Amino acid sequence: MVKHWASGLSAGLILGVSTWMAPAQAEVDLDVVNEIRHEGLHHSQVMDTLDYLTDVIGPRLTGSPGMNKANEWTREQLESWGLENARLHGFDFGQGWSFDHSHAWLASPRKAPLIIYPRAWTPGTDGPVQGPAKRVKLEDESDLEKYAGKLEGKILLLDEPREIEKQERSPFHRHDDDSLENMERFPIPGEAGPDWRQRRVQMHHFREKRNAFLAEEGVLATVHISSRDYGIVRTGAGAAHDADAEAGVPAVQMASEHYNLLARLLQRDKAVEIGLDVKARFHDDDLQAYNTLAEIPGRGRNPEIVMAGAHLDSWHPGTGATDNAAGVAVVMEAVRILQAIGVQPRRTIRVGLWSGEEQGLLGSRAYVDDYIATRPEHEDEEQLALPARLRDATWPIEPLRGHDRHVAYFNFDNGSGRIRGIHAQENVAAMPIFENWLEPFHDLGATTVSSRNTGSTDHVAFDAVGIPGFQFIQDRLDYFAHTHHSHLDTRDHVERDDLIQSAVVLASFLYHAAMRDESLPRKPMPREPED
Amino acid sequence: MVKHWASGLSAGLILGVSTWMAPAQAEVDLDVVNEIRHEGLHHSQVMDTLDYLTDVIGPRLTGSPGMNKANEWTREQLESWGLENARLHGFDFGQGWSFDHSHAWLASPRKAPLIIYPRAWTPGTDGPVQGPAKRVKLEDESDLEKYAGKLEGKILLLDEPREIEKQERSPFHRHDDDSLENMERFPIPGEAGPDWRQRRVQMHHFREKRNAFLAEEGVLATVHISSRDYGIVRTGAGAAHDADAEAGVPAVQMASEHYNLLARLLQRDKAVEIGLDVKARFHDDDLQAYNTLAEIPGRGRNPEIVMAGAHLDSWHPGTGATDNAAGVAVVMEAVRILQAIGVQPRRTIRVGLWSGEEQGLLGSRAYVDDYIATRPEHEDEEQLALPARLRDATWPIEPLRGHDRHVAYFNFDNGSGRIRGIHAQENVAAMPIFENWLEPFHDLGATTVSSRNTGSTDHVAFDAVGIPGFQFIQDRLDYFAHTHHSHLDTRDHVERDDLIQSAVVLASFLYHAAMRDESLPRKPMPREPED
Incomplete structure (x- = not known):
């Protein structure tokens, strides 16, 4: 099903040199985009996923029975679409409620x-x-x-x-x-606050x-x-x-x-x-919380990994529809589309549906700790007396084997608004690549690559240890006015068209990240801030 | 306290001829307006009235204990400000809830x-x-x-x-x-719907x-x-x-x-x-409902009457703050201002705080029936089997003695938004007079005289029998978006500044209507519609 890959690559890219001069669409396989768009726009199942998570399962507070159901259901659902290695990844959390x-x-x-x-x-x-x-x-x-x-x-x-x-x-x-x-203007960072x-x-x-x-x-x-x-x-x-x-x-x-x-x-x-x-x-029968993981395996032994993620946990007064069943539905739909069109990616395409995001990105941080990079243990007693999530960061970052293998992470968690572009998170070397990847989605409103950082959700866990981690630019809709963490965060406030569009764009990003010859450019490794 | 009345009247007005050419302010006593503005803008009590009605008394469904409390409290309050003949006017209603x-x-x-x-x-x-x-x-x-x-x-x-x-x-x-x-453009009436x-x-x-x-x-x-x-x-x-x-x-x-x-x-x-x-x-201990009435008496025996009104009843999920404690507070404040500055009006200034408005303008209609005009009794059995409020209108209108004496009625019931002008309700002869009366309030945003009709509240009861009855043009605010008949119709959604402005404008309208030489022009008497 995958055709014409690597046709028309510019010399610069073949040489592995990022360049602002990359010709349009150099990195895009339009035949595959056709397949993604056809499957995603005309045969979408994104709302089925959303409906089940919100109406049937309901709120999914980390550690709650609702979250456990959601873990199990998403694992089964991903498995039923043919994803492999669908599993729950546990981490220490505390009690549910x-x-x-x-x-x-x-x-x-x-x-x-x-x-x-x-x-x-x-x-x-x-x-x-x-x-x-x-x-x-x-x-x-x-x-x-x-x-x-x-x-x-x-x-x-x-x-x-x-x-x-x-x-x-x-x-x-x-x-x-x-x-x-x-969004295309980058503000000079201020003094440390x-x-x-x-x-x-x-x-x-x-x-x-x-x-x-x-x-x-x-x-x-x-x-x-x-x-x-x-x-x-x-x-x-x-x-x-x-x-x-x-x-x-x-x-x-x-x-x-x-x-x-x-x-x-x-x-x-x-x-x-x-x-x-x-x-x-x-x-308090189980003090662990769980991420749902699953993947479309890449080629060979130990292929590199590209990931998409969204947090599955929510707050309790609504049904966590825009925060963040929307993101989960988009991420799941993106890999469903790729599976449906029969991609056989070079790199593994992995999905992470995180828990504990609302308590401080705990699930994505646990994943990063276990698979990508650790940090030195604290020795200070005062620090050790604190819950781990509240301790100071320690330095330097100690990469695990997965550090090299994780090529990119794409997150979706700013409500149900459609993708209008992507925050490059100051990774300017990735910007021309993203410009290319967005080209076939200009007609769907996805046009903008911003060099800006955005925070507050799970890509930060990756970015913090030097893995290219990104969050899309999304239309805000009434996310902050009405639904965010509120009793109105329910199914009715999700925009169907926007989720359908977002899943298609994300599927294409995942596909192209999984297929390009080079892995994605990285920023300099994070280092301890000066006092 | 009342000075310079009738100074500067135009020849046309002295002759009792309404004219579009009336010179600006011919009908306005600016010294009194000074007093009204000073009392109303700097010593307002409108929010005290509003707070008591909404927070302390709460919802005031017609016939409910809350409405009974509101009747009693408004009567006492008006009396305490020196109004006379403060009383409850009962009419047949049904059971409370x-x-x-x-x-x-x-x-x-x-x-x-x-x-x-x-x-x-x-x-x-x-x-x-x-x-x-x-x-x-x-x-x-x-x-x-x-x-x-x-x-x-x-x-x-x-x-x-x-x-x-x-x-x-x-x-x-x-x-x-x-x-x-x-609002200044009048739409030609359509065919009967x-x-x-x-x-x-x-x-x-x-x-x-x-x-x-x-x-x-x-x-x-x-x-x-x-x-x-x-x-x-x-x-x-x-x-x-x-x-x-x-x-x-x-x-x-x-x-x-x-x-x-x-x-x-x-x-x-x-x-x-x-x-x-x-x-x-x-x-069901008392099947009557009650309007609160009170007045600043006019001079001599049987003086003419100018009225201001607003409905005191509300729906039950909120506290009826914008619908219509706001109107009640404005009307009460207008007469408090007039009382405070010591007016001794030529005509009686009467306040009507209606009940049963939400069930079909029942209180204002009962007042009109009892004091202004009746209609022939039904003889048709089918009609008689219906509750009175649902029966067809009968013709002709039969004026009582009060029909001549009621010179004008001003209503306030479109939320808590400030007065931006007045609907002349097709009484074009009243328009130049209203233009004059609004002149000293242009700086407060009250500028517009519209010839249009507006409906759905108690001035309709007066207009329907040929008494000049008017509803102000008000800023809509979020009345229809949020508060109208909803659980959000509460104190927090009332705009203080707007109520203060409205009470001042209404006080001046009442004063000038009570003092002008001529009574207000009337439209032709309503007649039975052609089939």
Whole structure:
């Protein structure tokens, strides 16, 4: 099925020299692109995958039964399409958590429902509870001292009320020529900012202390304001997932309109009483989490590997549709297309459906640790006392055998918006190659190669150890306005056409990365930052 | 406090002849406008009124305890500001209804919360209930026959699932020069459309039948899709409020994302089980509803009357903040301002805070019936069998003594957006007067006099019997996108600055309408439409 490979390569590429002068389509096999487009645009199964993950399986919090089901289902599905070596890759995580139902009500001074979702890894209420609401600030240790002995039986409102943000622009965003052109300009990196890792460690320690305090004081529950307005409940974790973490007391995130109401009633000196019922539980039968891996094997023994990945885990209030069943469906569909058209790639095409992304890229980092590169062990006791994910990076990077073999990693995790191009992640030597690869998809809106870095998802785990790791430029749609980590992250907010387009572009990228003579250019190996 | 009244009137106005040539400000007392602006812009109490109505009293469904509280509180408040004759004006309505709390959950094939609000005037569940969901169409009598004996114990999904509407434009809208200029063009009335009154009667009859059927069949509950997306639950009544109405079974409106999920799971042939818990009740101790009325009396015996009004009743899922506590707060603030600056108007300035607007302008119509004009009694038995609100209009209009005395009625009920002008409701003789009255508020954005009609709220009750009744042109904001009849119709979605501006403009309109020599020009008396 694969035809004309390597026809028309420029002299520069044959010599293995990256060049800005590569003639258009030098690297693209248009016959294969025809096959990919035909299979992907006219016989797509991407929405079947998405529907099953979101509607049937539902939310997939790392370590939860939903995530376990998703691991198993994706493994079976990939296997059923003929991928090989479909397997689960386990790594140490901690306990799982899941919830069935939660609801809340204003009981006094009047009665009304209040929209809430629980914060992950906090306990359920063990049936309905009701108590007086109290607004307190518990943001440092002096606050804890101040309130010791005064909070028993109370439901605490821990956040400031907040003015609703007016949606004076459309919440639904697609790139236009201007915004894409803007992506082509590279901003000079600023001075190193404040040490966010240290801040995160501090926050972790204080959360542990506060959770222990809340439980000891007999606080009934805590209430937090959603970080979105218009009734959208956006939430995350209320406690760490480590097996020995302080889970605290039931903690819920409330629609900002309802939270603000409670805060205003309290400000009026009204006695406010609220009720809560949260059915949630921990799962500690298995402290590992799992990535789903599968591949279309390359030729010969120990072929090089090109990868596509997306995280399979999600938050719990919606069904993780745009974050990131969309990405999983696109990645799975890309390899389904390649399998359907019968590619026999030179390099292995491997799929990684990560777990623990939402807790800090844990699944992709575990994969990198196990297969690509390690780092020296910590010896500092303070560091060793921290959960591994919060420890400082150590240097130098110690490549494993897989370091040479992993040629490229492509990630999809910015909502369900279509691919408009790719972030080259400062790998300027890869840019002309990507320009070529995008050429047959200009008519589908994929046009732009940006030298910029983008972060916050699993390609970072690869990029951090010197493997070419990329995330596509996607249309944002209403990802940040509505769905990201919210109860609206559901099937209805996914754009079918965009997923179909994205799977086709990704399939072609994977194919061409797997087939080109040279492996992909690399950036200089990352080194320890100067202080 | 009132100075320079009638200074600078044009000859044309002194002769009582309306004219397009009236010189600017001929009808405006700028000294009084100074006082109104100073009191209203710098010492506003409009938000105190709004806060109390929404946060403390909460929703105010006609006939509910909340509405009764609001009637009493507004009466007391108006009295405390020195208005006279503050009273409740009762009219026949039917039973009240209120709810404390409602929640729902998906029980199978997986567990998740479902966001719902009950439909008004349908029964509660008397504790949690759970049952199999079934999607059925019950839209005419043949559907009822088809399903007889087959629905016991089921929870019925009665609507088609619906694709989510993308918010590709800002949901927050303010008028600009173009849209205001557009309001100045009058569209020629079209042919009479289909007979909506007949359609409404048919719908009423079918709803009664369907509700009786659902109860007889032992249906557990019905579920309806919200007419808004993005988790916004917009709802109304699920049954009539007449004392002898068929209440049916518990009926709930569900967030469209959750409804669509259930519909998709059922389409997959999944056995879907859902649970509901709705705490709701009827109130039939008093079958009347009440308008709150109060006034600043005019001079002499039987002075003429100018009125401002807004409806005090609301729907139940939010707190009726933009629909229409905003209007009530503006109207109350307008008369508070006039009282505070010590006006002694020539005409009585009366406030009408209506009930039953959401059920068909019932409160304002009852006021008009009792004080302004009646219509001949029906003799047709079929008509008499209908609730009065659904009967055909009869002719001719029979003016009462109040018909001459009611000079003008100004309504505020299009959300919390500021006044940008006024709909003259085809009363072109009033237009130059309104142009004059708006002049000192151009700097606050109130500029436009439109000859157009606007409908759907209480000025229609006055206009329908030939009393000059007007609704202001307001900025729409996100009234239709987010808050109208939805659970988001809460305090946070009200624009403070807009209410302050609106109260000032309305106060000035009331003052000038109360003081001008002539009463306001009238349109020809409405007459029976040709068939």
